[in-house]
Amino acid sequence: MDNNALGPGHATVVSCGIFRPEIEHLARQGRFPWPVRFLESMLHMTPSLLEAEITRLIGSLDDGPVVLLFGDCHARMSEHGSLPGVRRVRGVNCCEILLGPERYHRMLRDGVFFLLPEWTSRWEDVFIRRLGFADSRLAAQFMGEMHTRITYLDTGVTAVPLVELERIGHFLGLPVTVEAVDAAALVRVVEESTGDGGADC
Incomplete structure (x- = not known):
């Protein structure tokens, strides 16, 4: 899959669970149109487990492109973001x-x-x-x-x-x-990754 082929509305977002309340709130309002798979935020405390879980989850999502809603949360995160069909949002961590x-x-x-x-x-x-x-x-x-x-x-x-x-x-x-802070920033960073500017923030 071409890494530039992340079409509007077709990506699955793999997100740190730290954003779950905000994403679920935005989704209820119809402002977060992408399907989401969350990973437990406490995995950050054991980076090797976080890496393994992200690798497993990316491998299980074979029906479309993936956007990683994570910062530099383990040492090999940039490698995840360079896989075919995978992009990672901008930001060194959840706060940025x-x-x-x-x-x-x-x-x-x-x-x-x-x-x-x-x-x-x-x-x-x-x-x-x-x-x-x-x-x-x-x-x-x-x-x-x-x-x-x-x-x-x-x-x-x-x-x-x-x-x-x-x-x-x-x-x-x-x-x-x-x-x-504006929770809709999460919509904007995913839009930037997918090229989908259609969500109303």
Whole structure:
């Protein structure tokens, strides 16, 4: 299959589960017309398993082109995106995919640590059980060496979890801000990959 032959409306999107709430919301509104296969977002914690699952899923989708809605989430991700009939959306990670490169890099230079809704609800699993920061003081010391604040990216799909964000900020020793982002950015990046400009954002 020619890698340039991703026709409008015919691709299957393989997406990180971190975008599931936003994509399902957009799909209910008729704004995300592509079929989607989600992979568990916690696979990012074990890149080799993520690579294996993406490889398996691409291999199972033999009825049309594939768009990968992922950033540089494991070391061989660019190889996935160069396979025949497969494209990957622009963006080094999920935050840049939503924010766009200019806004993302500006915030990154300011020392922002980003949180998305799906991982915010699972922050204890990420930081305490998987990264091993059972001691808040160690977590705060580690985060403070690289970051100036935590910014929650509010996609407008779920209510901002203010109480949980306060807990996270206290545990990680950083102030928390909320930044509005447009969930329809997910539509636009897939359109760019497929050449389909027909979805109404």
